[in-house]
Amino acid sequence: MIPKRRGRSLTTAVIILLVAYFFLFQIFFSPSPWLFNRRPKPVINPDTRKNTIHMADARTIYPIRSHIPLPKNPAPLPRIQHEFGPEAWFERRERTQRQKAVKREFLHAWDGYKNHAWLRDEVRPVSGKFEDSFSGWGATLVDSLDTLIIMDLDDEFHIALEALEQIDFTTTFSSEVNVFEIVIRYMGGLIAAHDLTHGKYPILLQKAEELGDMIYHAFDTKNHMPQVRWRWGRSAIGQVIEPKTNTNLAELGSFTLEFTRLTQLTNDPKYFDAVQRITDELDKNQMSTSLPGLWPVSVDALRLEFTGDEFSIGGCADSTYEYLPKEHILLGAQTDQYKKMYMRALDAIKDNLLFRAVTKDEDKKILFTSDLTIRKEKPHQIDHSSDHLKCFLGGTVGLAAKVFNRPEDLAIARGLTDGCIWAYDSMPTGIMPEKFEYTPCADMDDCPWDENLWYESVLQEPLQYHKHVREAQTLIAKEGVPPGMVSAKDPSYKLRPEALESMFYMYRITGDKSLQDSAWRMFQNIQKNTRTKYGHSAIDDVRDPVSKMDDRMESYWLAETLKYLYLIFSEPDLVSLDDYVLSTEAHPFKRTSGYI
Incomplete structure (x- = not known):
């Protein structure tokens, strides 16, 4: 009997040792939450110091005597999202695998930021250094709050939530505050996180209001238009500020959603009043510009003059147009003002800026918008170029087509979206350049592939001799562009989200699963060409498979680009457009009205 007991004892000891070994292995070598979900230490910027002045004590020089009231009775709107049917098991498996891959890339970038730039604005993804580009309030942290929620990264969200206590939105070491960027990244991130968590964490709204109270002083001018590149120190010590005579349209007209939602949540009317005054000026001047229906890219916010001659829906103008249908939705269709302004703008875009591109893919109507300069005595100057920032328009037109019951506009929305997909798929890296020129069709409905027309666009003159063909071919080879594209004016990729943004909207609106395949293709190419040790980097040249990296990862990479990719592969009720x-x-704000 004794030998048997000894054998059992030995067996028990071996089992205990094995269990202990595996337990210790799990602790030290597995991705345990206590190792990865730790509280990082703030990275200190040694070149800056906290300012001794704060906006909390600033006085108002031009007080508002009567605020424009917020509409109070929202009405139902048409349904936006496609009626998705049951999903086959193999479709679900593929979709969730893709979604997990996106989430892994987010965690890689987030981990790089958390370990090397915590509470700074951005991490430099190649060097591991940091950058303070947006007043040093932790732009990546705040901008990414709602992405953490959407991706069910609860532990990481709570770590970020605790860090908010250390951010003081009443002061900054920056002498100038970019009001537009601060509002869309910080205020938008805080409000969206509040809405997605149904108000569970009071600090989110408290910080949004703290920031709102500071930024509101940028509107304390004689005509109540904001000084968008705000010399905040002057306001803090009671000095007068003025709006700029050369203000970018986007920086003037893109506060409506954030300020409106802040008023809805706090019942403080000043925020909605501030943006509605801007809207009223845009409305009043919309049909009296040199291109009626559109506003010039640069406006005089001091004299409230809209006399510029350059028109575009790209950078410096884009989000003003984007916010017209979105503000209509957020206000619950209580006013037709934003609908009317959108319709005017879309008509002008169709008549003056919208073109079909000459491509070998004749089955699809590939659409882009051009830039236009109005000349009083000479013919108008049309620049047939597109840029990544313009890729938002497909999604905006698609959204408005549903909200305003204009199904005929869905073809335009899809054409614009397909244009950006084509620009990605056509490049050697599978990534669209920041800006490029294209060959426009003479007829929107009849546009066969015409190689000679392409050559003429490259040369900017008619083909008269055989040598012209050779010259065009030489230029094309030098430029490294695909058929239909004339030149890559800016061949970089800055991790931008706009193409994926429109694909997200069009997928949720139409249910077309080919858009998921296109998004997956884009994701793989972007990941392959931009991944670094500490995140993902913008690259200099999408024509070069081994392009130089410029060591920049703006906060929108986590807040927008990866979020849109994740949502494209999510179940459609996650952040439903209804x-x-x-x-x-890309910050989701809770709608105050339902749908019909």
Whole structure:
């Protein structure tokens, strides 16, 4: 009997040792939450110091005597999202695998930021250094709050939530505050996180209001238009500020969603009043510009003059147009003002800026918008170029087509979206350049592939001799562009989200699963060409498979680009467009009205 007991004892000891070994292995070598979900230490910027002045004590020089009231009785709107049917098991498996891959890339970038730039604005993804580009309030942290929620990264969200206590939105070491960027990244991130968590964490709204109270002083001018590149120190010590005579349209007209939602949540009318005054000026001047229906890219916010001659829906203008249908949704269709302004703008875009591109893919109507300069005595100058920032328009037109019951506009929305997909798929890296020129069709409905027309666009003159063909071919080879594209004016990729943004909207609106396949293709190419040790980097040249990286990862990479990718592969009720309206920084705000 004794030998048997000894054998059992030995067996028990071996089992205990094995269990202990595996337990210790799990502790030290597995991705345990206590190892990865730890509280990081703030990274200190040694070149800056906290300012001794704060906006909390600033006085108002031009007080508002009577605020424009917020509409109070929202009405139902048409349903936006497609009626998705049951999903086959193999479709679900593929979709969730893709979604997990996106989430892994987010965690890689988030981990790089958390370990090397915590509470700074951005991490430099190649060097591991940090950058303070937006007043040093932790732009990536705040901008990414709602992405953490959407991706069910609860532990990481609570770590970020605790860090908010250390951010003081009443002061900054920056002498100048970019009001537009601060509002869309910080205020938008805080409000969206509040809405997605149904108000569970009071600090989110408290910080949004703290920031709102500071930024509101940028509107304390004689005509109540904001100084968008705000010399906040002057306001803090009671000095007068003025709006700029050369203000970008986007920086003037893109506060409506954030400020409106803040008023809805706090019942403080000043925020909605501030943006509604801007809207009223845009409305009043919309049909009296040199291109009626559109506003010039640069406006005089001091004299409230809209006399510029350059028109575009790209950078410096884009989100003003984007916010017209979105503000209509957020206000619950209580006013037709934003609908009217959108219709005017879309008509002008169709008549003056919208073109079909000459491509070998003749089955699809590939659409882009051009830039236009109005000349009083000479013919108008049309620049047939597109840029990544313009890729938002497909999603905006699609959204408005549903909300305003204009199904005929869905073809335009899809054409614009397909244009950006084509620009990605046509490049050697599978990534669209920041800006490029294209060959426009003479007829929107009849546009066969015409190689000679392409050559003429490249040369900017008619083909008269055989040598012209050779010259065009030489230029094309030098430029490294695909058929239909004339030149890559800016061949970089800055991790931008706009193409994926429109694909997200069009997928949720139409249910077309080919858009998921296109998004997956884009994701794989972007991941392959931009991944670094500490995150993902913008690259200099999408024509070069081994392009130089410029060591920059702006906060919108986590707040927008990866979020849109994740949502494209999510179940359609996650951040449904019938429940939320997304800001220009992809921050979901809870809608106050339902749908019909």
